[in-house]
Amino acid sequence: MTTHPTVSASGLTLRYGGTAALDDVSFRLHEGVTGLLGPNGAGKTTLLRVLATAVPADRGAFTVLGHDPGTVNGRREVRRRLGYLPQTPGFHADFTAFAFVDYVAILKELTDRAARHREVRRVLEAVDLSDVRGKRIKRLSGGMRQRVALAAALLGDPDLLLLDEPTVGLDPEQRMRFREVIAEAGQGRTVLLSTHQTEDVAMLCRRVIVMAHGRVRFEGTPAELTARAAGRVWSSAERDPQARAGWRTGLGAFRNVGDPPKDAELLEPTLEDGYLLVLDGEPVEVASA
Amino acid sequence: MSDDKHDGIGWHADADDLRAYARGELEAPRLWSVDAHLIACAPCRLALAEAGDPLALDAGWARLDAELDAPRPGVVEALLTRIGVADHTARLLAATPVLRASWLSAVLLVLAMTVASVYTADSPWLFLALASLLPLAGVALSYGPVLDPTYEMALVAPLHGFRLLMIRTVAVLVTSLGLNGLATLALPEYGLRALAWLLPALALTTTGLALTARLGPVLAPALVSGGWVALLVVTRATTHGTLVPFTAAGQGVAAAIAVVAAVSLHRLRDRFDGSPSPSSITDFAHRSAS
Numbered sequence: 002m003t004t005h006p007t008v009s010a011s012g013l014t015l016r017y018g019g020t021a022a023l024d025d026v027s028f029r030l031h032e033g034v035t036g037l038l039g040p041n042g043a044g045k046t047t048l049l050r051v052l053a054t055a056v057p058a059d060r061g062a063f064t065v066l067g068h069d070p071g072t073v074n075g076r077r078e079v080r081r082r083l084g085y086l087p088q089t090p091g092f093h094a095d096f097t098a099f100a101f102v103d104y105v106a107i108l109k110e111l112t113d114r115a116a117r118h119r120e121v122r123r124v125l126e127a128v129d130l131s132d133v134r135g136k137r138i139k140r141l142s143g144g145m146r147q148r149v150a151l152a153a154a155l156l157g158d159p160d161l162l163l164l165d166e167p168t169v170g171l172d173p174e175q176r177m178r179f180r181e182v183i184a185e186a187g188q189g190r191t192v193l194l195s196t197h198q199t200e201d202v203a204m205l206c207r208r209v210i211v212m213a214h215g216r217v218r219f220e221g222t223p224a225e226l227t228a229r230a231a232g233r234v235w236s237s238a239e240r241d242p243q244a245r246a247g248w249r250t251g252l253g254a255f256r257n258v259g260d261p262p263k264d265a266e267l268l269e270p271t272l273e274d275g276y277l278l279v280l281d282g283e284p285v286e287v288a289s290a
Numbered sequence: 291m292s293d294d295k296h297d298g299i300g301w302h303a304d305a306d307d308l309r310a311y312a313r314g315e316l317e318a319p320r321l322w323s324v325d326a327h328l329i330a331c332a333p334c335r336l337a338l339a340e341a342g343d344p345l346a347l348d349a350g351w352a353r354l355d356a357e358l359d360a361p362r363p364g365v366v367e368a369l370l371t372r373i374g375v376a377d378h379t380a381r382l383l384a385a386t387p388v389l390r391a392s393w394l395s396a397v398l399l400v401l402a403m404t405v406a407s408v409y410t411a412d413s414p415w416l417f418l419a420l421a422s423l424l425p426l427a428g429v430a431l432s433y434g435p436v437l438d439p440t441y442e443m444a445l446v447a448p449l450h451g452f453r454l455l456m457i458r459t460v461a462v463l464v465t466s467l468g469l470n471g472l473a474t475l476a477l478p479e480y481g482l483r484a485l486a487w488l489l490p491a492l493a494l495t496t497t498g499l500a501l502t503a504r505l506g507p508v509l510a511p512a513l514v515s516g517g518w519v520a521l522l523v524v525t526r527a528t529t530h531g532t533l534v535p536f537t538a539a540g541q542g543v544a545a546a547i548a549v550v551a552a553v554s555l556h557r558l559r560d561r562f563d564g565s566p567s568p569s570s571i572t573d574f575a576h577r578s579a580s
Contacts, residue, residue: 092440
């Protein structure tokens, strides 16, 4: 882990009407993949849009590699170092995969034709789409389109990659394939991966931030998040009324999280257990970076 | 390739060109000719291998591969490149949302209907009113999130927002004014009076863009369009004969507004490089999506 963070954010606040989409959000991002976990409406997309410079925060500030996006020049420098995959990336569906990524490359200031085409080939290869580069986007599957958008985000070898729920809507096989690509992309750069699947975090992330109602509820490693549930997960035949949350597992028994009764049969905690406990109104304790 | 040697398959690349190619110093468009030729000609590929050092040769192959992948430009893009527009600018223009067939046919339909109305109502005012407004509508739709599926990606791209706006505006203006001009030709009996849409069109477009810097890409053109319609309704209710904006005095005012708006637009150009205000309508759709 590098000593200087790629992203340093403090006090980010953004209100829409009476609702705080972001409420005093502070964190640091270092090299590697960081998961951004949270339920729908937690503020994940808003946070990514703020970091991507698509929308400014009302209060607070952040820097990317020391550049301040609050100024015109700083913002351009941040954008030059940024790869952003929005939650619902739009496409010119009549373009081929190559032509579309080529178009985004032009927006990213790659104007030299030969160098740009080399870069487009490189990123399409990185997401394993070289074989369909000549196909029109409207003929590609959802998973392939998602990879086209990721290829566009990878153009110019960005230092910071922001991925907003990239595995939503993909079938399990596509999801696995996409995770491999993200893991590869996370080598040597900083990735913030928004997701509501703890599975994504368990498989990919070095660190994890949990958000709820626009606030950071947890920041630390996946192991630290799991450890939150140590001694607080137990099994019972029926749902334990004492539990903060519980669900029936495939084996038929109930898995409860919360404060266990004295004679409870304790279970080994998982990332899901830690996540549920952090979401359930637990006091915010931010682990040191 | 003035002294190309010809044989059964056509020609062979000049030895000097091949050496320059191997060094990576051959300039376009000659570079493209040699690229295209090398794909088809084994003897020249062999000659190239002898002419260049291995590293430069690898670079040449990489470039050739990239060219082979490159998409064939569409008709508009190819035409633009042919008249000297840089290939990356041509691609940006080709991706301008309103330069699509659906938009162009809608504009043609509106113009045809208003021209028809001139013949039935025996007055050009409806044509002049709409022809003035169509360029602003086109420019607004090409910039805003309504028709551009890649709006969010373009918004956070380092390419200067004002530059992209101007590239698209010029494209839409040329197309719109061209179509308006064609429609005007269908009204020969009105002579130059049928061209009275031109200055209001420029004034409305530049004002809409200048206000976009402050009010966002939806509110600004909506306000300007609303103001234009209100002005016409009021003047039509209060005056007889030619409506004020289409009189000589009105044309003078339109020209002055266009100049003032163009100057303020230039002054406000950096605002197009920034993030939109959080209260702009573009973010409305994202409020519940977080």
